Amino acid sequence: MLPSAACLLPLLLVTGIGSSVPSPQALPQGCYIAEEAGEQTFRCSQAGLSALPSGIPNDTRKLYLDANQLESVPAGAFQHLPVLEELDLSHNLLVRLSGAAFQGLEDTLRHLDLSANQLASVPMAAFVGLQIQVNLSANPWRCDCALQEVLRQVRLAPGTGTGIVCGPGARPDLVGQEFLLLAREEELCGTGWGGTRRNTDVALLVTMGGWLTLVAAYLIHYVWQNQDKTRPPLKQAPVQLMHSEDSSNLSTVLC
Structure with missing residues (x-):
């Protein structure tokens, strides 16, 4: 005797719902879902991942992707995790982050580990x-x-501050130095190899420019003076000598 439609309906619903729930086999090898300290946690530590895994539940609060082979984090990589509070990307091969790598996590993310990478x-x-x-x-x-x-x-x-050290790509005089100590002494936000050095160079150029201007002004003045000296003297009107008779008449008038 075939089951009635009323009996089949609940069975179909259960089968349909069951197929929409991700099974543990759907997760990447080495990854698992757990509840730690009452918070939904997704762990993929040492799973050999070269790309971000799929299947991360959107209610995940702690995500551990440490000790893998991730080289980059693309834009919006975690924006489907609206309650993510802690993200561990340490001990990977990260060489670059997108400017929008953590887009969508502004209100929730509190802890981020990027240590031991290639940044x-x-x-x-x-x-x-x-x-x-x-x-x-x-x-x-x-x-x-x-x-x-x-x-x-x-x-x-x-x-962790003492572990931020200048690597081989830094200026030769900075390699091996602790960045926090360096940042207290030097402003790096300028063009070239550092703001302080750039400011010093600019000041030096301004000073040299001032001296060159003074030297140029002196040379112009010197040349002008020499030109004045080499000019022929102006002709003067001849002075007429007065005869003695005119001189006597002038003396009489003055007396």
């Missing part, structure tokens, strides 16, 4: 609007204006 510079735009605590240590930083601007936008995770 030489990051765009300031990537951190605009974020209220985060970030770990930037153990990267080969170029120690440029972009990094200085980023540190004005974010707070460093406690104890």
Whole structure:
């Protein structure tokens, strides 16, 4: 005897709903979903990932993608995670971040770990609007204006500041130096190799320009004077000598 339509309907609904729920087999190998301290957590640590994984639930609050082979973070990579609070991208091969890498996380993201990557510079735009605590240590930083601007936008995770060190791409005199110590002494947000050096060069050029102007003015004055000396003297009207008779008459008149 065939089951009635009334009996089949609940079965179809259950089958349909079940097919829409992602199964553990749909997750990338090495990734799993867990609840840690009462918060939805998605872990993909040491999973051999070379690209961001799919299937991350949109209610994820903590996302761990550390110890993989990620080389970049594209624009809007996490904007489908509206409640994400913590993001760990440490110990990857990141060499670049999009200026919109963390777009959509302005109101929620609080902790970001970018340590132990290959970042030489990051765009300031990537951190605009974020209220985060970030770990930037153990990267080969170029120690440029972009990094200085980023540190004005974010707070460093406690104890990580000493790990921000200038890498091989920095100025030769900065390689191996701690960036925070350097930033206190030198303004890097100028064109060229640093604002302070640029300002010094500009001041030197202005001073040299002033001296050159004075020298040019002196030379012009000197040449003009020499030209005056070499000009022929002006002809003077001849002076007529008075005869003695006229002189006597003039003496009489004066008396």
